[in-house]
Amino acid sequence: SKILCFFCFCFLVMEEKCPEFTDLNLGHAFSGTELHVQLLLYTRKNRDCAERLIENNVTASEYLNTTKKIVFVIHGYRPTGSPPAWLGDMQRLLLSSEDINLIIVDWNRGATTVIYTTAVENCRKVAEILKNYIDQMLVRQSIESVLNECEEHGLKGAQGLDPAGPSFTGEPPDHRLDPTDAQFVDVIHSDIDALGFRKPLGTIDFYPNGGMYQPGCPKTLFSGLSYFKCDHQRSVFLFLASLKNCCDMITYPCDSYLDYKRGKCMDCDAFQPMSCPVVGYHADRWKKLLIPYSSPTKAYFDTSGKDPFCMYNYVLEIITWNKSTRRGFIKVKIMDNAGNTVESQMSGEASTFQQYNSVKILTGFPRDIEKIVKMSLTFTTKALIGPRRKLKVLQMNWEASPDKNIFCVLLLVGEPVPCSGLLSCEASL
Template sequence: SKILCFFCFCFLVIEEQCPEFTDLNLGHAFSGTELHVQLLLYTRKNRDCAERLIENNVTASEYLNTTKKIVFVIHGYRPTGSPPAWLGDMQRLLLSSEDINLIIVDWNRGATTVIYRNAVENCRKVAEILKNYIDQMLVGGASLDSLHLIGVSLGAHIAGFVGQKYKGKLGRITGLDPAGPSFTGEPPDHRLDPTDARFVDVIHSDIDALGFRKPLGTIDFYPNGGTDQPGCPKTLFSGLGYFKCDHQRSVFLFLASLKNWCDLITYPCDSYLDYKRGKCMDCDAFQPMSCPVVGYHADRWKKLLVPYSSPTTAYFDTSGKDPFCMYDYVLEIITWNKSTRRGFIKVKIMDNAGNTVESQMSSEASTFQQYESVKILTGFPRDIEKIVKMSLTFTTKSLIGPRRKLKVLQMKLKSVNNSKRPQLCRYDLTLVENTEVIFKPIPCLEKGT
C-alpha cells in the first residue's frame, strides 16, 4: 500500500500483490499440511506477475488464451516445504522459448510432509482437481492436443493420472525422473504409462534410488545410464545434495535444453553397455528421423514417427556442469598383441591454439584381442573443431605387476555429433601403461571413411 497526494487531498492506494508459490518450512512438514491446489498462470503478457486461476471460473482469466499451447508444470514431494529451486528458471525459459500459457501447479500444501506416503495419496486428488480446470479450458476453446504436462517426480505420476482421465488423448506428457518409491511394481493405471498421452517422454536420472527404473514412455532417456550423475556428490558428507542431486538432474537437463547452448543428442539403444561400446551411434537404422534430442524439443523426433514405433530407450552421456554438453566420438582400435589385454584408454584432443580437452574414461574395461576391432565411445565436455594433435593413455588400473603394453595396429577417431568431419587415423603405435603418447593424427586412408 502507498499514499498518493494531489494538492490538499491524499488517497490510500492498496496495491494487489502478485500471487506466489506457497512457501512453507520444516515445521509445516512435521505438523502436516492439508491439500490445497492453486494454479498460477504466466504468459508473455504477465511474465513477472502470476494470475491465479479461479477453480470454477477459469474462463474469467484475463490472460489465458485457449488458442495457444497450454503447458502445466507439476512439482513433486516437498519434504522441507520450500518452493522448488528450479521454478524461476523453468518459468523464464519456457516463456522465452515459446509463446504459451504456462501454468505452475502449486500443491505444496499436500506435498509438504515428512510422511512420504501422505503426499503419494494426494496425487490422485491433485489429478482430479486439474481435470476440473482442464474441462473448463476445453469448453473455452482449448484442445487436448495442445496440452503439455511436465511432471517432476510425483508430479510425473500426477500427469499420468490426468492423462488416464482423458484416455491418452493429451498432446504430451514429460516425466522428469518419475518417483520410484510407492510406484515401482505397480500396474500401468497406478502410475505414468506410455498410453497416458499421444507422446510421453521421460528422463530417468536416479533409477537406483528415488527414481523409477523401467521405461514409462514413448521414449525414455537415461543420462549417464540413469544412475550416478557427473558433478553430483559421491558421499554422505555432502549433506542433502547427496540424496537429491541425481534426482534433480532430470530437471536441470530439461532446463538446459531450453537454453539452446547445445543439442543434448541421444542414441536409441537396448542398453547403456551397448551404447558405451559404440554399438548405437548410427541413427540411420531409425530413418527417416535423426537421433532424438532430450528435453523440451524431444517431440521433434515424435513427429517423424509414422506410425509410432514400440517404446524406445535412448542413452547419452553428459558433462557435470550446466549446460551439460557432451561431444561424442567413437574411438576404434585394432591391436596385434598375441595375448589378450584388458584396460582403459583416456583420450585428449588439441587444436592449433593449444586448447586441450580430455575425455571421460569409461567405467568398464575394454578387452583387446589380436586383430579384432574394439569400439569405445568417448565424450568431451567442449568441442574442438579442428584436431591437430591427440594423445592416448592406456591403463589397467592395476597397482601390482609389470606395466603392460598395448600394440596398436590401427586407430580411428570419428565424430558422432558432426558426421561431416573427417575421420582421423594413426597406425602402428605402442602404448606403455600409464604413459601418455602424443601424436598428430592423419585423415584415414580407407575409401568411404
C-alpha cells in the same frame, strides 16, 4: 496500499500483491499440511506477476488464451517445504522459448510432509483437480477449436522428469505415468538406482549416463542432502539446459547403456533433422520418426558434469597386436593447431582387447574442438599393484558422431606403437 482522498472522504485502497508459490519450512513438514492447490498462470503479458486461476471458473482469467499452447509444470514431493530451486529458471526459459500459457501447479501444501505416502496420496488428488480444470478449458471452446487444440497444442504431450520410484514401482498404469497418457510421452531417468523409476514409462525414455551416477554429483555422504537429491534433480536441469540452445543433446536409441558405450548404436543420421532424438523441451519433434524403432524406445547419452551439460562424442575403433588378452580403460586427448586440448571422460566399463580383434569405444568430450590435428591415447588397468601393461595398436579408426563429418583411419605399419605414444591425425581425412 494507498490512501485516496476526495474532498472530505478518504478511501483505503489495498493493492493485491502478485500471487506467489507457497513458501513453507521443515516445521510444516513435521506438523503436516492439508492439500491446497494453486494454479499460477504466467504468459508473456504477465511474466513477472502470476495470475491465480480460479479452479471452477476458467472464464474469469484475464490472461489465459486457450488458442495457444498450455504448459503445466507440476512439482513433486517437498520434504523441506521450500519452493523448488529451479522454479524461476523454468518460468523464465519456457516463456522465452515460446509464447505459451504457463501454469505452475503449486501443491506445496500437501507435498510438504515427512510422511511420503501422504504426499503420494495427495499427488493423485492433484491429478484429479487438473483433469477437471482441463475439461473446463475444453468446454469453454467451440468443437472446432477443441479439435484444433488437441491436434496442434493441447494434451499432446507429457514429460516425466525422473518420475518417482518408491510407491509407484509395480503399480498399474492408471496409478503412474504411462505411454497412453498422451500422444507423446517422454521421460528422463536420472536416478534409477534410488529415487527414480527404473523401467520405461513413455513413448521414449532417456537415460543420461545410463540413468544413474550423474557427473558432478557428490559421491559421499559427507556432502549432506545434495548426495541424496543431486542425481534425482539432474533430470530437471537437463530439461532447463535444452531451453538455453547452447547445444543439442543428441541421444541414441539403444537396447542397453553398455551397447551404447561400445559404439553399437550411433547409426541414427543426425544430418537428417530429428533422426536422432534430442532430450528436453523439443523431444516431441522426433515423434514423426518413431516407426523404425520399437515402442517403448530407450535412448542413451552422456553429459558433462556442469551446465549446459553438453557432450561431444566420437567412436574409437582399435585393433591390437598383443598376444595375450588385455583388459582396461582408454583415455583420449585431442588437440587443435592453437594447442587447445580436451580430454575424454573415461568409460566406467573396462574394455577387453584381444589380438587382431576390433574393439569399439565411445569417447565423450565436455567441449568440442573444431579442427583436430593431434590426439593421444592412454591405456590403464587402474590396478594399484602388479606389472604395468602396454597395449600395442595395429590399427585405429576415429569417427565422429553423426552430427560431425569426420572420419580418420590410422594404419600403423611395422612395429605396433604403444597406446601411450602420440599419434597424428589429419583433420582433412
